[in-house]
Amino acid sequence: MLIKKPNRILPSEITDEAVYKERRRFLGMAALGTATLTAGGLMLPALNALAKPVERKSFPDLKKGPFGTDEELNSFEEITTYNNFYEFGFGKSDPARYAHMLTTHPWSVSIEGEAEITGRFNLEDILKPHTLEERIYRLRCVEAWSMVIPWVGFSLADLIKRFKPTSKAKFVEFTTLYNPEEMPGQKSGILEWPYVEGLRMDEAMHPLTLLAVGLYGKEMPNQNGAPLRLVVPWKYGFKSIKSVVKIRFTETQPQTTWNLSAPGEYGFYANVNPNVDHPRWSQGRERRIGDFLKRNTETFNGYADEVAHLYSGMDLKKHF
Ligand SMILES: Nc1nc2c(c(=O)[nH]1)N[C@H]1C(S)=C(S)[C@@H](COP(=O)(O)O)O[C@H]1N2
Ligand SMILES: [Mo]
Numbered sequence: 001m002l003i004k005k006p007n008r009i010l011p012s013e014i015t016d017e018a019v020y021k022e023r024r025r026f027l028g029m030a031a032l033g034t035a036t037l038t039a040g041g042l043m044l045p046a047l048n049a050l051a052k053p054v055e056r057k058s059f060p061d062l063k064k065g066p067f068g069t070d071e072e073l074n075s076f077e078e079i080t081t082y083n084n085f086y087e088f089g090f091g092k093s094d095p096a097r098y099a100h101m102l103t104t105h106p107w108s109v110s111i112e113g114e115a116e117i118t119g120r121f122n123l124e125d126i127l128k129p130h131t132l133e134e135r136i137y138r139l140r141c142v143e144a145w146s147m148v149i150p151w152v153g154f155s156l157a158d159l160i161k162r163f164k165p166t167s168k169a170k171f172v173e174f175t176t177l178y179n180p181e182e183m184p185g186q187k188s189g190i191l192e193w194p195y196v197e198g199l200r201m202d203e204a205m206h207p208l209t210l211l212a213v214g215l216y217g218k219e220m221p222n223q224n225g226a227p228l229r230l231v232v233p234w235k236y237g238f239k240s241i242k243s244v245v246k247i248r249f250t251e252t253q254p255q256t257t258w259n260l261s262a263p264g265e266y267g268f269y270a271n272v273n274p275n276v277d278h279p280r281w282s283q284g285r286e287r288r289i290g291d292f293l294k295r296n297t298e299t300f301n302g303y304a305d306e307v308a309h310l311y312s313g314m315d316l317k318k319h320f
Contacts (some may be wrong), residue, residue, distance in 0.1 A: 011255065026068055056218040059152050065133035067208055067306065073136065074147040076216050078289050083143065083223045086191055087176065087183035089240075094185075102182045102243065107227050113173075113249035116164035120241045123227055127213065129162065130154040134217070137212055137233040138166045139240065140272045140301045147294040151231055152214035157205045159247075162316040165201070169249035173197070174230055191257055196240040198254030198268065199232065200310075208233060208306055211244075236270040246308035267320040271311065272301035276320050 014309035085095035107123040125241050140146040160172070178194035180186040186193040203209065210231040213220055220226040225242025232239045238258050248254075265279055273286045274297040285294040300307050311319075 031150075035313075047254065049296075053179055054219070054222075058218050059132050060213055061219060062132060062134045062152060064072045065135040067303070068303070069138060069148060071138070071148050073150055074289055079147060079149055079215060080221045080223055082147075082289055084237065085185075085223055085225070087185040087193075087195070087243075088223070089185050090190060095223035098184065099226075100183070102177075102179075102222050102226070104222060104227040104243075107245075109228065109244065110246045111163050111248075112246060114166045114169035114251060115249045116166065118163070123153075126159070126228075128141060130158060132213065135212075135231075137208075137210070137231060138301055139231070139233065140286060140297065142236040142238055142266065142270070142278065142283075144281060144286045144297075145289055146297075146301075147289050150216055151210060151212040152217065153210045153212035153219075153231065155207050155211045156211050156230070157207060159206060159252050163249075165249045168251045170201055171250045171253055172201060173246075173248040173250055173254035174199075174241045174244050175246035175248070176241055177243050191261055195241060195257045196254060197230065197256050198250075199239070200253075202310055203232070206307060206310065208303060234272060234307045236266075236272055236302040238266065239270050269311075269319045270317070270319050271307075271316065272297060273298070273299060273316055273320070276317050 003253075004280040040217040081096045082092045084092070085099060087100040088101075094178075108120050109123060109126050110120040111118050127215060132154055135151045135153060136148060137151060138146055138148055156172075174197045176195040177183065178186065179210040180193075185313060199209070210233075212225070212229050212231045213227060215221070220229065225240075228244050230240050230244060256266075256268060259268055277283050283297055286297045287294050298304070
């Protein structure tokens with residue numbers, strides 16, 4: 001994501017020096033927990049020494065879910081080292097370096113708002129009734145890159161039905177954990193924290209909309225949004241909120257993080273649309289990570305047959 005406010009970070013427009021300074025500042029913050037004070041001053045541990053390899057549980061006997069693509073998958077390496085997760089820094093490799101700081105067990109999710117059943121539930125209880133499957137989806141970032149990712153998860157619709165939303169529930173709001181000690185990016189003012197996203201109820205109930213708990217057959221790497229994240233494959237990647245701790249049913253459209261940050265650039269709908277450019281760059285083409293040449297971006301990221309009906313009669317230039 002790229003931010004416009006001149007006092008914030010603007011990867012496409014700022015000088016190398018400003019990037020360097022802001023990154024130094026972030027490294028300082030991230031390292032605080034493990035830095036040691038020596039005669040020479042504050043010593044920062046070597047970057048890679050921070051990241052310990054973690055054992056990830058495999059999910060056995062995963063069935064392939066619907067809506068698959070036969071496009072070539074991006075590698076595990078690509079999917080886990082080129083990320084957007086500003087809670088761990090705004091460089092693409094920062095999440096792979098720092099996301100191990102996040103404690104993902106135990107984890108609970110609070111279900112709130114316009115529903116018959118609400119409360120705070122352990123993640124295990126949230127997941128228990130659901131059958132996990134593998135769903136291979138394209139993910140198209142608003143910055144004009146994309147990947148093909150084999151997620152493990154289940155349809156959000158199946159979860160929503162269990163909590164019986166009332167007739168007033170018109171939208172669903174999702175919130176990421178707020179814990180600046182473990183998510184040092186939250187100590188920076190680059191965005192308002194915690195990260196919040198939202199969907200219209202019919203979008204949330206669409207069978208393509210996935211709650212993901214893993215990828216490549218194993219538990220979710222922290223940098224990809226462990227232990228629970230949303231994946232909405234026909235929308236720009238920023239809708240696919242990571243490390244979710246709250247799901248709230250609302251009557252009115254939720255305020256969402258990127259829309260609050262730059263309303264002229266990031267809309268609530270954020271449907272992938274090659275015909276509606278970002279004010280500062282074209283959305284007509286994209287680079288699949290690993291490819292040399294760019295390819296054309298498809299309307300609704302290639303999922304138009306499944307989702308175009310949700311927006312019939314809407315002016316998608318206005319509701320971008
Ligand atoms: N909490 C949170 N969720 C987030 C983000 C973030 O910064 N914080 N970045 C979003 C953006 S811009 C993208 S493109 C995707 C990237 O997902 P990936 O790193 O698994 O490819 O996560 C989205 N979810
Ligand atoms: Mo993104």
